[in-house]
Amino acid sequence: MLESYATRRTRSLASRTGPLVLLGLLALDVRAERGEADPFFGEIPMVLTASRLAQSPLDAPAPVTVIDREMIVASGFNEIHDLLRLAPGFLVADHPDGPPTVASHGLGDAHARRIKVMVDGRTINSPLWGNVIWDNLPLRVDDVERIEVVRGPNGAAYGVNAFQGVVNIITRAPSTESGRAFVVRAGRxxxxxYGVRLNGAGGGVFDWRLSASRRELTSFEPHYRARLGDWHSSESLTRNTAHFSSVLQLSAADELSLQVGVSEGSSQRGAEAYLDYPPHAEDDRALHLQAGWRRQVDAESVLSLQYFHQGERARGTWPVTQRHPTDPAVVVRFPASRDSEARRHDLELQYDTRLGRRLTGMLGIGLRSEHARSTHLFGTGKWLDSTHGQVFGSLTWSPLEPLKIDLGGTLEHHDYSGRLFSPRLAINYALDADSALRLSTGTAYRAPSLMESRAFQTDxxxxTIRRIGFRVFDPLQSERMRFVDLGYVAQLRPLGLNFDARVFREHYRRFIDDxxxxxxxxxxxxxxxYVPIDPGKKSFYFLNANDFRMTGAEFTVDWRKPGWGRAILSQAFIQIDRGEPYSDKDIPRSAPHSTTALLxxxxFPGRWQASLGYYHNGLYYWMNGGDIVPRTDRFDLRIARRFGPPGSDNEVSLTALSLKGRYADFHEDKFRHEPDLYLGVRIGW
Structure with a gap:
């Protein structure tokens, strides 16, 4: 099983993290026999996402955290985006006026778009804003085997928009399950x-799985803001999701894979007090298709070809109401449509091989087309099209046994940004068989999204145009980041520890703001x-704004022993320089100085298990649509008992998310996220 890794800062942490580590050690039962074998430490696990190649974290050219299946289950989270709270430096927020948002080390807003998110290597960021519609993914937590998080820029491997990090959601292989299972969770x-999982026999020439689920929840109740004397939005969601995955072994060398997923449902949003955002329903649908061919050319060479398709559609129309600016007795009312549709097609070819006893290489080519239309967002009902091509590759040379030098890069042409090259040089030095140092440096870019390039958002x-939201006046240049990263990874077998630490500095140029x-x-x-219904109402335009530097340090300690338990502590410290006259004063305040995650x-005997999650952030700000989020300490608790034949996944569990009750999320004045308490049952046969 892959295990999670993270990073460490060298400055003193005892005052902040010492009590947490002590709590973790005291909570572990010491009744297990000390001579018991530990299968996890029998070999070093592999990661896939840092360089597009399977490799040890000791050799990876970038820092990688793995959120494995055990952590996924023990966390109690029932939404995929929440799992990223376990990665150091990641910020997760929800709000009732749109999908959840995820950022790394700050600079996040309602459409956070500086992290590339993939499912099994397939990009799922929306073609519109470049963000991820997390609450409409055609996947559920039960479908996920692990999540690999590259905690830093990785444009050398994945090109533009792998800017602040890469998240690769790796689904459970069909061969890992057999039979049928029913899952139900219900609570406040x-x-x-409700979910059902149907599997083939497993281990054959053709392995397959079909999973389907329906979920309903209220994440935000209407919130009254006493300071301003008005009410703010509520949110209730209904989603139906289905996912089919299959693998066909054509021969000893050739394998075909296919995944198809769909999600559809409605969101009830708005508030009575909002004249332009009254209570209403928004309907969403998402579709993905992924087909791949893989050939083992020889013992050390692999050729792979993959095709991806992504589609998303949103529907929503409600009345916009506004009192006349000079005569309050006159009320103007007209319907406003929020309809949009977007599609993406990807084709990617990759070849991996060994070029010599000490030299390995990878070379690939990718083509992408994106299409979108929305009269509301772009002022036209026509399809807007863009294309993107890239060539990517890497060479890894080991001139000495403990030394590995990785040189990688991606050359690409993007309709919104022209030609860009993202290089990286990484040097890994093995101190011994179980620990290594890493020094990496390079450049990454974020190309403007379709909205940042073509927006003309109107009601x-x-x-007659009565309101203008986002629009574009001048072409934007791509954001650029140059970075230096120093890391240390170790597997301390006598102590049962995995340890990953790094310090870094990132220089941002041409930051895109509004x-x-x-x-x-x-x-x-x-x-x-344009005849504005309210001439004093703001509209927004995009621009290349500030240059600044971000400095940070992270670490993760992962301790485990079979029969005792496990403790995973992640910590991050971030500082954004305040020396510039920022276009948005929230830029340096968008990163909390400290974040903590402890799981x-x-x-326990009798196949019982308990898990406690603790998540802390210092005060910080969500930009552009959000606002201050105060210092928060969140506790989650899960108690479960396995039953049925040994080795089965049959389980009954009780989960409480946010034991301290509702908390401010995304905007302190406006939104209070509701806590969850639910009972879960999984039965397989």
Whole structure:
């Protein structure tokens, strides 16, 4: 089983993390026999995402955290995006006016788009904003085997938009399960989650799995903001999801794979007090298709070809109401549509081989087309198209037994940014068989999204523009980051520890931000058909803003012993320089100085297990749509008991998420996230 890794800062941490480590050690039962073998430490696990090749974390050219299946189950999380709380430096927020948002080391907003997210190597970021529609993924937590998180820029392997990190959600292989299973979770806030899993016999020429689920939940109740005397949005979701996965072994050398997933449902959002966002329903649908061919050319060479398709559609229309600016007795009302549709097609060819006794290489080519349309977002009902091509590769040379030098890069051409090259040089030095140092440096880019390149977001009354939201005045340049990363990875077998640490510095240039203006004061003349319903209401335009530096340190300690339990502690410290006259004062405040994640897993006799999750963040700000999030300490608890034949996954569990109750999320004044308490049962046969 792959285990999680993270990073460590060298400055003193005793005052902040000592009590947490002590709590973890005291919580572990010491009744197990000391002579018991530990299968995890029999060999060093492999990771896939750092360089597109399977390799040890000791050899990886970038820092990687693995959130494995044991952590996924023990966390009690029933949404995939919540699992990223376990990765050091990652920030997760939910809000009732749109999908959840995830950022790494700050700089996040309602459409956080500086992390590339993949499922089994397939990019799932939306073609519109470049963010991820987390609550509409055609996957459930039960489908996930592990999540590999590259905690830093990785443009050398994946090109533009692998900017602050890469998240690769790796699904459970069909051969790992057989038979049938039924899963149900139910609890407060109307939470219902029903799922069924059907599997082939497993281990044959053709392995397959079909999973389907339906979930209902209320994540936000209407919130009254006393300071301003008004109410804010609520959110209730219903989602139906199905996912089919199969692998066909054509021969000893050739393998075909296929995945198809679909998610559809509605979201009830809005508030009575909002004239332009009243209670309403939004309908969403997502589809993905992934087909691949893999050939083992020889013992050390592999050729793979993959095709991906992603589709997403949103529907929503509700009345916009506004009192006339000079005569409050007059109320203007007209329907506003939020309909949008987007598609992506990807084709990727990759060849891995050994070029000599001390030299290995990888070379690939990828082609992508994206298509989107939305009268509301772009001011036209026509399809907008873009293309993207890239060539990527790496060479790993080992001139000495303990030394590995990795040189990689991606050359690409993007419709929104032109030609870009993202290089990386990484040097790994093995101190012994179980520990290594890593020094890496390189450049990464984030190309403007379709919205940042073509937006003309409007509300219209017949042929008249009554409101303008986001729009583009001037072409944007790509964001650029240059980075230096120093890391240490160790597997301390006598202590039963995995340890991963790093310190880093990142230089950001041409940061893409948005700025507000009101009617008559924007940088360009207003359209002739623009008759604002409220001339004082802000609209927003994109611009290349500040250059700045981010400095940080992270570590993770992962301790385990069979029969005792496991403790995973992750810590991150971030500082964004404050020396610039920032276009948005929230830029340096968008990263909390400290974040902590602690997951304790305790095995008890009688096949009982308990787990406790603790998640801390210092005060920070979500930008552009969000606001201050105060210092938060969140506790989660899960108690479970396995039953049925030995080795089966049959289980009954009780999970409490946010034991301290509701908490401020994304915007302290507006949103209070509801806690969860639910009972879960899984039965297989």
């Amino acid at each position: 806030n109307g939470f219902r989650d 219209r009354e017949d042929d 700025k507000s203006c009101v009617f008559g004061e924007c940088p360009r003349a207003e359209p002739a058909d 304790l897993i305790k095995d």
